[in-house]
Structure formats: C-alpha cells, structure tokens
Amino acid sequence: MSVKLTTRQVGDVTVIDISGRITLGEGSSTLRDSLRELTAKGNKKILLNLSDVSYIDSSGIGELVSGFTSVSKADGTLKLLGLTKRVKDLLQITKLYTVFDVHEDEAHAIRSFAS
C-alpha cells in the first residue's frame, strides 16, 4: 500500500492525516511536496497524524526531520500525532522521539499549538 495524505483544517492548525507507508520513492516525496506546499502558503501550525502509518523507513524519517526543520525555519511548528508502537520505537532508536513534540490525543495536540 502506498501513502495517502488528506489535509484538513482545525481552527488555525492544519492536520495532515497520513496512511500507508512512508518509504523511499512515492511515499516520502508525497509528504515532502505536501509540507513544502503548506509552508509556501504560510501555514505555520502543522500536525502530522501518523496513526494509520504502518511503516516508515530511513527515507521517511528523513522527510519528517526535513519537514520539522523547514517548518521551524519558516517560524512555524510541526508536531506529530498518534504514533504506532513501531513508529514510536523507530523514533526512540534514532533519538528523534524527544526532538519532535509527540501527542496521542488530537484535541490535546491542537490545544498545544496555542501555548
């Protein structure tokens, strides 16, 4: 299964619901293009919902990191929501779990952008 991204707006937060696999090729480039487009449009509060992401490889991790840095450079904030155990393990192994602001509950994640 390839990756699928759906973007929705919750207040001033842009939520990207991602499902499938974020791997080298279509998966990682789709995420990269989407984040670039949102940043170019001036969206500064972005929440990536990864609860339906079954698999991320090192290329996918690279896109999450690049997204995080590019949004930050544009004075925005990128946060993660709903990590599966395997994705959480992957971010912990790579020491990135503490780099990202990770949430389990969407309402809580949305509120956290205000603080």
Add this chain to the structure above:
Amino acid sequence: MDPGAKELLDHDYPSTLESVDQAESEILKAAGEVGFDEDEQHRIGMAVRECMVNAVVHGNRYNRNKHVHVNVAAAGERFTIRIADQGEGFEMEKIPDPLQDNNLLRHSGRGLFLMGAFMDEIQVQKTSPQGTEVTLVKIVGPRN
C-alpha cells in the same frame, strides 16, 4: 555460505526500487518459514529494505547494467542475509554517527545504523573487483 547451511534464496535483482520491495517480500517469506515472529520479521524487513536501498541507490546508482545479489541461508540458529552490489563502495569511518547531537537533524545517514539496530550482527566488506557486500545475521531463538 556457511557449511551445513540451508540456502533459502539466491537471486540477482535489477537495480530498481521495485527490487527493494521484491527482495523484502521474499526474504520475509523465508524468515517466516524459519520461525521468526511478526515483530522480528518486521525488524528483518526494515534492515533488508535499508540494505537494498543502499545497494540500489548508493551502490549501483540505479544502473540497469548492474545487479544486486541476494543470498539467504539458515544454519542452526543463524539466519544469514548477504546483499552485494557492484558499486564503488564506501568508507565506514566516513559515515557520521546519526545519534550525535549535531547529526540528529540530518536528512539522511541512518540506514546502516538501523540495520545494526534491527539485526544481531552486521558485517560490511568490499568485494573484488568492485562492490560492497553486507552480511546481516539474525539469531533464531531466545534473543527473539
């Protein structure tokens, strides 16, 4: 191949991203037959994917005239995967540690680290006349 080992897969793959998926799928099938559970199969699959991507993208650079040779064998408790490309090779010492603070936000450079994290043993060696062979070993049994 180790003495007494049972060969489970021996195949040359073209240097394409489709080969990455195909090799991952076929090696996971072999891992399942050997008895690895779903979580261990996932870790093996991650390591294989990273290794195949390195071979196709960085080693053979998508060159259709070059192939990636994959051999999988089981001997006792050892499940051994060998993945060899025909690229120019690389210096292990020149690959930055992805866990160092100043490397954490690098876009790439985590592949070899993840292979080591998900497998029990990893060995990288240059092959003649050119190329790199990565040997990944997973132990079946108590360490699962």
